[in-house]
Each structure stands twice: as C-alpha cells, then as structure tokens.
Amino acid sequence: MPAPFAPLIETLPSSVPFVGPEALERRTGAGFRARLGANENVFGPSPKAIEAMRAAAPEMWRYCDPENHELRHALALHLGVSPANVMVGEGIDGLFGYAVRLFVEPGVTVATSRGAYPTFNFHVQGYGGRLVMAPYVEDREDPASLLELARKENARLIYFANPDNPMGGWWEAEAVARMIAAVPPGALLMLDEAYGEFAPPGTLPPLDIENEQVLRFRTFSKAYGLAGMRLGYCIGHERVIGAFDKIRNHFGVTRMGQAGGVAALADQDYLNQVVRQVADAREEIARIARSLGLMPLPSAANFVAIDLGRDGAYARRVLEALAAAGIFVRMPGVEPLNRCIRITAGSAEDLRILAAELPAALKATL
Amino acid sequence: MPAPFAPLIETLPSSVPFVGPEALERRTGAGFRARLGANENVFGPSPKAIEAMRAAAPEMWRYCDPENHELRHALALHLGVSPANVMVGEGIDGLFGYAVRLFVEPGVTVATSRGAYPTFNFHVQGYGGRLVMAPYVEDREDPASLLELARKENARLIYFANPDNPMGGWWEAEAVARMIAAVPPGALLMLDEAYGEFAPPGTLPPLDIENEQVLRFRTFSKAYGLAGMRLGYCIGHERVIGAFDKIRNHFGVTRMGQAGGVAALADQDYLNQVVRQVADAREEIARIARSLGLMPLPSAANFVAIDLGRDGAYARRVLEALAAAGIFVRMPGVEPLNRCIRITAGSAEDLRILAAELPAALKATL
Numbered sequence: 258m259p260a261p262f263a264p265l266i267e268t269l270p271s272s273v274p275f276v277g278p279e280a281l282e283r284r285t286g287a288g289f290r291a292r293l294g295a296n297e298n299v300f301g302p303s304p305k306a307i308e309a310m311r312a313a314a315p316e317m318w319r320y321c322d323p324e325n326h327e328l329r330h331a332l333a334l335h336l337g338v339s340p341a342n343v344m345v346g347e348g349i350d351g352l353f354g355y356a357v358r359l360f361v362e363p364g365v366t367v368a369t370s371r372g373a374y375p376t377f378n379f380h381v382q383g384y385g386g387r388l389v390m391a392p393y394v395e396d397r398e399d400p401a402s403l404l405e406l407a408r409k410e411n412a413r414l415i416y417f418a419n420p421d422n423p424m425g426g427w428w429e430a431e432a433v434a435r436m437i438a439a440v441p442p443g444a445l446l447m448l449d450e451a452y453g454e455f456a457p458p459g460t461l462p463p464l465d466i467e468n469e470q471v472l473r474f475r476t477f478s479k480a481y482g483l484a485g486m487r488l489g490y491c492i493g494h495e496r497v498i499g500a501f502d503k504i505r506n507h508f509g510v511t512r513m514g515q516a517g518g519v520a521a522l523a524d525q526d527y528l529n530q531v532v533r534q535v536a537d538a539r540e541e542i543a544r545i546a547r548s549l550g551l552m553p554l555p556s557a558a559n560f561v562a563i564d565l566g567r568d569g570a571y572a573r574r575v576l577e578a579l580a581a582a583g584i585f586v587r588m589p590g591v592e593p594l595n596r597c598i599r600i601t602a603g604s605a606e607d608l609r610i611l612a613a614e615l616p617a618a619l620k621a622t623l
Numbered sequence: 624m625p626a627p628f629a630p631l632i633e634t635l636p637s638s639v640p641f642v643g644p645e646a647l648e649r650r651t652g653a654g655f656r657a658r659l660g661a662n663e664n665v666f667g668p669s670p671k672a673i674e675a676m677r678a679a680a681p682e683m684w685r686y687c688d689p690e691n692h693e694l695r696h697a698l699a700l701h702l703g704v705s706p707a708n709v710m711v712g713e714g715i716d717g718l719f720g721y722a723v724r725l726f727v728e729p730g731v732t733v734a735t736s737r738g739a740y741p742t743f744n745f746h747v748q749g750y751g752g753r754l755v756m757a758p759y760v761e762d763r764e765d766p767a768s769l770l771e772l773a774r775k776e777n778a779r780l781i782y783f784a785n786p787d788n789p790m791g792g793w794w795e796a797e798a799v800a801r802m803i804a805a806v807p808p809g810a811l812l813m814l815d816e817a818y819g820e821f822a823p824p825g826t827l828p829p830l831d832i833e834n835e836q837v838l839r840f841r842t843f844s845k846a847y848g849l850a851g852m853r854l855g856y857c858i859g860h861e862r863v864i865g866a867f868d869k870i871r872n873h874f875g876v877t878r879m880g881q882a883g884g885v886a887a888l889a890d891q892d893y894l895n896q897v898v899r900q901v902a903d904a905r906e907e908i909a910r911i912a913r914s915l916g917l918m919p920l921p922s923a924a925n926f927v928a929i930d931l932g933r934d935g936a937y938a939r940r941v942l943e944a945l946a947a948a949g950i951f952v953r954m955p956g957v958e959p960l961n962r963c964i965r966i967t968a969g970s971a972e973d974l975r976i977l978a979a980e981l982p983a984a985l986k987a988t989l
Contacts, residue, residue: 258808260835260863261779263728269869279688292685301684310683310879314676317851317883318667319658320844322645347713351872362629376873383870413627442624469626478686485683485878497626503635504749506717511877512851513676517683
C-alpha cells in the first residue's frame with residue numbers, strides 16, 4: 258500500500274535549494290582547492306569558540322538546554338534587548354521554516370525579490386504559500402518595489418535582505434527604517450541581516466522590539482564562522498518571538514553549538530579582526546576582477562558578485578571551468594543577476610588560486 | 624499593528640513538552656547532583672566520538688553536508704539497507720516534526736497511547752491533527768488496542784514505541800511484525816525505536832524497506848551518548864524517505880554531529896560496553912526500589928519506572944523531594960502511569976546518591 262501523504266506534499270517538487278560542495282566533490286572525485294561558493298567564513302571561528310567546543314565535547318551525552326538560556330541571554334545583553342525578544346534556532350534556514358509556518362497557510366501570498374534567497378522560497382512553497390516577486394533594481398533588492406507589490410497582492414510576509422545575497426548590495430539604515438514603517442497592516446517584514454556584521458556602519462536600522470510587524474534574522478554562520486554548528490537567531494516583539502515556542506523543535510540546537518556561540522559572541526575583538534580580513538579580501542577579489550576587465554559589484558557582505566558582462570549560460574560555463582580547476586563558486590539563479598558569479602571572501606591563498614585560474618576559465622568557454 | 628499569525632497558530636498553546644534540567648537548576652539556583660531524568664546516557668559517547676568532534680572543531684566554519692552523505696552511508700552499511708532508505712535529522716524530535724508534516728493536515732486523525740511520548744503529540748497538534756489515544760495495557764503500549772482504535776477512527780498515523788517510554792516495556796519482534804502487517808490501508812506506522820539498542824535480542828523486527836506504511840525511528844541520543852548533538856535517523860521505503868527532502872531543513876544537522884555520529888557508529892565495542900553498563904544500572908535501580916518495598920517495572924530501555932503504589936500527586940511530591948535533594952528525575956504525565964517515577968540508568972555514584980536520598984523523599988511526603 259502507498260504511504261498516505263498529505264495532498265500538499267504530493268504537489269511539492271523534490272528539488273533542493275542548494276547542492277553542497279561535498280556533493281560536487283563526490284561527483285568529480287576531487288576535493289576543491291578553494292571553497293569560495295557558500296559565503297562561509299574561511300578565517301574560521303574565534304579560537305576561544307574552538308576551545309569552548311573542544312572542552313564541551315565530553316558533555317555531549319547531555320541534551321541541550323531547550324531554552325537556549327545562556328546564548329539567548331548573552332545575545333540579549335549584546336543587542337540591548339530582553340531575552341524574550343530573542344529566539345535561537347537551527348540556523349537562519351531553520352528559523353525561516355518556523356517563521357513561515359507561523360504566518361503562511363495554503364494560499365497565503367508572500368512577497369520577495371526575483372533572485373533572492375532560494376531557501377526562503379523553499380519554505381514558503383513547502384507550506385503552500387503563493388510567492389510573488391519584485392525585480393531587483395540596479396542589482397539591489399528594492400524596498401519601494403517590494404512594498405508596492407505587497408500592497409497590490411495583499412502579501413502577508415515580505416522578505417528583504419540587507420545586505421543582499423547574492424549580489425552584495427545594501428541600503429542605508431534610514432531607507433530600511435522607512436521600509437519598516439511602511440509595512441502594510443496585516444503584513445510582516447522578515448528582514449534578513451545574515452551579513453550585517455560585514456556592512457558599513459549605518460546599514461542596520463535600530464532594533465524596535467515594540468513593532469510586531471518585523472522580525473530581524475541574524476546568524477553565527479557568517480561573521481562568527483560557525484556555519485557548521487547551525488546557529489541562527491531572530492529578534493522581534495516578544496509576542497512574535499514567543500510564538501516560536503508553539504511549533505519549534507525545542508531541542509533542535511546542539512549543546513555544542515550553544516557553547517561555541519556563547520564563546521564566539523564574547524570575542525568581539527576576533528570578530529572585528531575577521532571583518533577587516535573580509536574587507537581586504539573583497540578588495541582583492543575586486544582587484545582581480547578589474548585586472549581581467551570585469552566589473553566587481555559593490556558589496557557589504559563577505560562575497561563579491563562579479564559581472565562577467567554576458568549571459569547566464571556564459572557565467573555557468575565559467576563556473577564549471579572554475580570547478581574543474583578546483584575552485585568552488587556559485588552564481589545567481591535568475592536573469593539578469595545571472596550574468597554574475599559570486600565569490601566568497603577567501604584567504605590570501607584561496608584568492609591566489611582564483612587569480613591564477615580565473616583567466617583560463619574565462620577563455621576556456623569562448 | 625498585530626503580527627498576522629496563521630489561524631491555526633492562534634489556536635495552539637504556548638506550553639512546551641519538556642522543561643529542561645537546566646531550567647530547573649536556574650529556578651532553584653542549585654545544580655543537580657545526579658541527572659537521572661532525561662534518559663541520557665551518563666556513560667557518555669565513545670572516546671573516539673569525542674576525539675572526532677574535538678578534531679573537527681576548527682572546521683566548523685564550513686557548512687555541514689546537507690545530504691549527510693557519510694553518516695547516511697555508514698548507517699546504511701550498518702543496517703544492511705541502501706542510503707536511499709535512511710534519513711538523518713535533528714534528533715528524533717526533528718524527524719517527528721517532518722514526518723508528521725508529511726502526513727498530517729488540519730483534521731487528520733493520529734492514534735497514539737495515552738501517556739506515550741509528548742513531543743510526538745506536540746507535533747501532531749502543531750499541524751492541526753486530531754489525536755486519539757488508546758490506553759496502556761498492563762503498563763505497555765498495546766498493539767491490538769492501537770490498531771483497533773486506528774481502524775475505528777480512520778487514523779492516518781499510528782505511533783508506537785518499542786521499547787516504550789516512559790514505562791520501559793517492550794514487545795517481542797514477532798508481535799511488532801504482526802502489528803506492522805496489520806496497519807490499515809491509508810495509514811502509516813511510526814515505530815519509535817529510540818531505546819532499541821538496550822533491548823534484549825529479538826525485540827526489533829527485521830527491517831522491511833519495501834513497506835511504504837512503516838517508518839522506523841532511531842537515535843544517537845541514547846545508547847550512543849550524543850543527545851547534545853541532535854542526531855536522529857529514520858529508516859523506510861525510499862519513496863517515503865525521499866519525501867523528507869521536500870520539506871526538511873537541509874542544513875539542519877551540524878557538521879560536528881556528522882563527525883561525532885560516524886565515529887560513534889564505528890565503535891560498536893564501546894556501544895556494547897555501554898549497553899552492559901546500562902543493564903547493570905537497571906538492576907541496581909530495581910534493587911534499590913525493592914529494598915524500599917517498591918515495585919520496579921521490567922525495562923528494556925535505559926531507565927526504570929518504579930511503581931510507588933499510590934497516586935500521581937504522591938509521585939509528584941516524591942519527585943519534588945528528590946529534586947530538592949539534588950536528584951533530577953521525571954515521571955509519566957497521566958493516570959494510571961503517574962503512580963510511577965522514572966529513573967535513568969545512572970553511574971554508580973548517581974545511584975549511590977539515589978539510594979541515599981530516596982528513603983527520605985518517600986517519607987518526607989507523608
């Protein structure tokens with residue numbers, strides 16, 4: 258007898274948002290020499306976070322604290338809000354899944370930008386939501402277009418990333434604050450600030466935990482270098498934050514991640530050093546691009562989108578040539594963004610390999 | 624403006640399935656001397672798993688492999704099935720959430736036993752399912768009662784744990800195989816075998832990955848001693864296992880957990896040693912109970928339910944007296960199971976503390 262799937266499940270595709278670099282390595286049988294595709298932090302987590310995790314390893318027979326008390330309280334202190342305004346989850350991806358579930362049921366409309374974060378769309382579709390998309394404007398997610406679309410389509414959720422992925426663009430805090438103020442009644446803004454620590458001062462608007470219509474998403478996966486530990490957090494009104502408890506996997510975050518996250522957060526000197534290293538790497542990627550006659554886009558994140566000046570098929574071929582040369586890179590999925598390839602801020606050695614291989618990759622595809 | 628929650632969310636309670644021992648410690652301001660309430664494995668994970676996690680710590684800037692390739696393949700080899708028959712997730716709790724979502728939509732009926740695992744019920748309610756409950760029979764979950772209820776109520780999911788939690792009872796493999804064979808058309812059996820490694824040989828029926836109507840759930844949280852790393856797995860027909868990819872958080876399992884899980888699975892000698900230590904601890908808990916005139920229930924898990932011979936209010940008071948003496952223990956939530964307290968297989972020192980404190984806890988409440 259067949260398994261009795263719910264009708265919605267039967268309609269969903271089996272496609273997954275991202276193929277991991279390990280899967281690509283298994284296909285080719287060769288390891289990547291430079292891992293520059295997933296916007297990981299190649300400079301790694303704070304040595305204090307590594308030490309905290311090593312010290313915690315023998316304690317892993319104990320369940321995690323389902324309240325994430327220590328990490329949540331440390332975050333609250335760091336952010337100047339109450340612990341009741343902070344929810345910790347299994348990466349921003351995990352929190353997106355919960356947040357979408359809180360607001361979306363079949364038929365509910367959700368507004369995002371065409372080419373923005375695919376995993377958010379995956380969750381919306383997974384709960385039967387109806388996605389509507391505004392275009393990027395001058396390679397940035399566009400608040401005015403998103404708000405207009407949301408009003409016209411009666412969207413219940415609006416997704417906006419600042420800085421943006423995959424293009425790296427950003428808006429100043431004042432523009433984002435105006436967007437927040439203009440969220441229509443009956444809608445909620447999911448503001449993805451995963452790359453916020455890399456952005457120039459004045460990019461992130463002040464937190465306003467009195468506003469029930471906005472959720473801010475941040476992560477330990479990028480600037481804090483703990484992508485492998487799956488630690489994201491979400492900041493908002495306590496009524497909205499409290500609602501996660503109705504549905505989340507309370508024991509979803511690891512005890513090890515809790516230990517690593519607390520130690521990483523406490524080491525802001527290391528964070529500041531990483532942010533400087535990332536800024537230097539962005540400059541070097543831009544220099545490599547320009548030296549080959551290519552256009553690097555301005556970025557406030559830990560990657561640079563390089564405009565190759567042709568179409569998506571060409572960019573795809575360059576990507577494949579780079580992969581064949583041992584360099585893992587990704588690219589935007591839709592026009593016109595897919596004229597670009599997106600390169601993560603790498604180590605000096607990573608970028609030396611990139612500089613050596615990119616010219617051939619650009620030519621091999623002629 | 625209020626946040627625009629989906630109507631189902633507004634109906635859900637904010638209560639959580641379990642309060643963690645850390646939360647209890649924060650309330651009293653004192654740490655527990657013996658942690659015997661969450662059926663953790665106090666003997667800890669394999670030293671090889673600890674070493675693997677320590678070695679992996681500096682690599683945590685990398686995302687996990689979303690396919691869980693190494694762990695899934697190691698499990699498949701260990702189990703004698705294909706990797707396509709195994710799904711790894713954020714603990715059994717996380718997999719329960721996904722599995723319920725695959726089958727339950729508002730109004731769908733789900734059958735379980737009154738007093739069985741609360742987190743399963745939490746997920747069913749969270750997706751709008753309608754729970755119906757069969758009674759325990761002679762302190763065991765009862766296959767015949769569950770099947771009859773499922774048929775009568777047209778249940779789409781049936782939950783059954785073997786060995787059972789919180790009572791520790793079990794059925795022989797033949798009885799479970801008969802239950803599997805009798806699952807009604809249009810239904811699926813979720814068979815929770817979290818404690819399977821502790822059970823006598825002949826408790827777990829053979830895997831049958833041709834059957835679309837059963838999913839088997841197992842974990843690294845119990846016998847493998849990695850509760851803090853959130854690693855569960857699920858075995859079934861490849862069509863059902865494949866459906867998890869439609870909805871799961873693909874990057875939900877940590878890279879550290881993947882490393883620890885592979886190493887723990889490879890160390891079966893250590894596992895066997897732990898299983899013996901747990902069996903000895905069960906005997907010691909039973910001896911302590913009998914020495915006080917109490918009745919220990921037979922257990923195939925890493926805990927023993929002790930029948931205190933009175934009502935739930937009395938058991939609750941004993942529990943609180945134990946907590947005041949620094950011993951963390953839990954108890955079943957419903958009658959008539961709640962005449963018992965449930966004590967995890969502890970270390971020799973844990974059980975020495977238990978033996979010393981239990982007599983006073985029993986008396987203090989008179």
